[in-house]
Amino acid sequence: MGTSSYELFQLRCFVAVAEELNFRRAAGRLNMTQPPLSRQIKLLEHAVGEVLLFRTSREVRLTSAGASFLVSANSLLQQAELAVLVARQAARGEAGDVALGFVPSAGINFVPRIACAVMEHLPDVNFKPIEMMSYEIIQSLRSGQLDMGLTRTSRRHAEIESLQVVSEPFVLAVPSDHPLARSPAPEIADLDGLRFVGYSADRGGYLCEQHKVLFIGLGITPRIVMEVSQTMTILSCVNSGIGVSLVPRSSLAVQMSNLTFREIETPDRLRSTLYLTIGPRRRDTPLSNRMRDIIADVLRDAR
Template sequence: MFTLNQLANFVAVAEELHFGRAAERLRMTQPPLSRQIQLLENELKVRLFDRTNRSVRLTPAGRAFLIEARRLLHQADHAAMSVRQVSAGEAGSIAIGFTAAGAYATLGRLLEVTRAALPDVGVVLREMVTRDQVRALAEGGLDLGLVRPPVTDPDLEERGADREALLAAVPNDHPLADGDGPIPLAALDGQRFIMYSPVEARYFHELLISLFRQAGVTPVYAQYLSQVHSILALVNSGWGVALVPAAAAQLRYAGLTFRPLDLADPAPVELSLAWRRSNDNPALAKLLRHV
């Protein structure tokens, strides 16, 4: 099989139509260049040049091969440039996971940083609950995750990304919809409440259970759901009240009102970045330097 070096030699002779000038261009002597062209012709089993003492001309086969040789050399240069860019974190792809609630605000800011730091890197987005993200990070299916803490897998690194408040979401005709000040948690005692699933939405479930226990509050749990938008849809239909992260207020429902809560911790909802310590994707390393 011919080599890239033989292709480069052939292109030089084809463009110069003179072995001496082509040899000078390639910074070599003429005999080795002639030998390389002979080897290439033997490999292809065709004559590429008609040579006389006075001229060098491409044969029809040579003219056709010149097009392919240039294409192959261009592809080889592009491949070399691509792998250098991937190695430097300037190309390739990065897979980012996120929770549905994390997409309301934090994901947008993360993508802005990603576009600025990695303009030529492809971004693959995957919506997953934290449990599935942690598994995908450990198995290599994700490079970076927006997850709810804590991350207990020792092979994963965790860094705090965001904190936000909790808001009460109540139907417009509910007594708690009126007023301007923060709602005390005690006001939720005995209320029909749309609660987070203890499995699919474990983080929010445990956070609210802890807050209710500390405040001595016992709501009446009407439904258990995993996604914030589904919870708000039930509140909008008058099914009960709920507590949601502040960014969810961006989801506009005509039939519900968002009210602030009177909490000791004004921003109890946490979101973290997580990644596998041994991940060798250069794009991830570059992104983490900018986050």
């Protein structure tokens, strides 16, 4: 009875003989002589516990067991070759899974650009973008559920690498029929007393805080008529004529029928920032280094 233990080399020997049905040609194909080839076939048959090849001095043919085993042998060899390929790609940072958490506003412009770049430069990487809030991203990085993140927070954690990749100004979003849509040079002071759609403090906290600091610093008081957490919701509200707003400049990628964007001068400190964060599961691996370089390059124009 066989021991069911055999080597990949024995499988290659068997496949060569099975395909050639001639030991001399199979030996030439494998760059070896016939005696050691015959020896490998006998060892394989012993391991399997079945005769795989019927051979005489005049012919070689597969037995029924051999015909069935040939299919499995080819599959095993292909899997082995794939395993080697994937391992080498992983060592070069060219294959693997990357789960990237991102705040919703990054999905308007930045995440699609990152996804396109990954598809182009790392086609064998399984890229999984997941929309989350900043605190959820940090928690998931620390627990190992995420590999990387695009967050609003710059708070430091010893086990998490953090790199600022976006620092963009705000633009004014107004309904197309609003007077500010036609103003030669809108100013922040023009927002005093106007209906304003802002970010909520609970789930849009970072951008909400940016607005508050700006308005308090300049001594103006817009009339807050609504506060929501997502930039796309704010833009939809502006498009519907509910009010005006200040949104990150990457929002220019959005087009709506009654939505107009205007450049507006703001203090240098008023910036919409994003940080690329890398969790401990991926720090300093070839794949994380490739991803970091790609993301930094894609977002170079946003700094």
